[in-house]
Amino acid sequence: MLFFIVPFCSVFILVGGWLTVSSVRKIVQGITAQHWPTTTGRLTHVESKISRDSEGSSREIEVAYSYTINGQTYDGNVIHPSYTNSSFEEAHALLEAKLASGKAVEVYYDPANPTRSMLSTGFYSISLAMVFGGLIFLGAGLGFLGTFWFAMTGKTSFADGITILP
Numbered sequence: 001m002l003f004f005i006v007p008f009c010s011v012f013i014l015v016g017g018w019l020t021v022s023s024v025r026k027i028v029q030g031i032t033a034q035h036w037p038t039t040t041g042r043l044t045h046v047e048s049k050i051s052r053d054s055e056g057s058s059r060e061i062e063v064a065y066s067y068t069i070n071g072q073t074y075d076g077n078v079i080h081p082s083y084t085n086s087s088f089e090e091a092h093a094l095l096e097a098k099l100a101s102g103k104a105v106e107v108y109y110d111p112a113n114p115t116r117s118m119l120s121t122g123f124y125s126i127s128l129a130m131v132f133g134g135l136i137f138l139g140a141g142l143g144f145l146g147t148f149w150f151a152m153t154g155k156t157s158f159a160d161g162i163t164i165l166p
Contacts, residue, residue, distance in 0.1 A: 030122060043099060045062070
């Protein structure tokens with residue numbers, strides 16, 4: 001039984017841990033980037049991508065831009081580290097409308113590595129959805145593992161605690 005339970009729970013723990021850590025890292029990157037220098041960039045591509053599956057559809061705005069730092073031209077495609085496809089249509093429509101309205105855009109770039117850049121910085125509460133999703137997976141894996149572990153290795157018979165007197 002343990003040969004099934006431990007790998008099963010481990011998948012939940014690993015996926016949940018990875019999702020939580022990677023989501024927190026993206027949030028921190030977005031917050032840290034608020035202090036990066038900025039330059040003017042040029043939008044080279046804005047496209048709305050719609051994905052459909054059996055559960056519905058999701059949308060993502062793909063963007064490409066170029067910017068110049070100290071005479072060197074770089075290309076970027078990051079809106080925000082936490083930005084991803086979702087079914088929040090209104091948010092994507094607003095983003096697409098804003099990006100389509102102009103060719104010049106403010107680009108935040110990492111002074112230590114100018115190839116890292118983004119168009120939007122700071123904290124967005126929607127970013128927490130992935131953190132909470134990861135925590136749910138992590139908690140489920142740990143909860144299942146703990147439940148099975150205690151059921152298999154701990155005291156399970158309440159009769160063991162009863163003393164019958166003569």
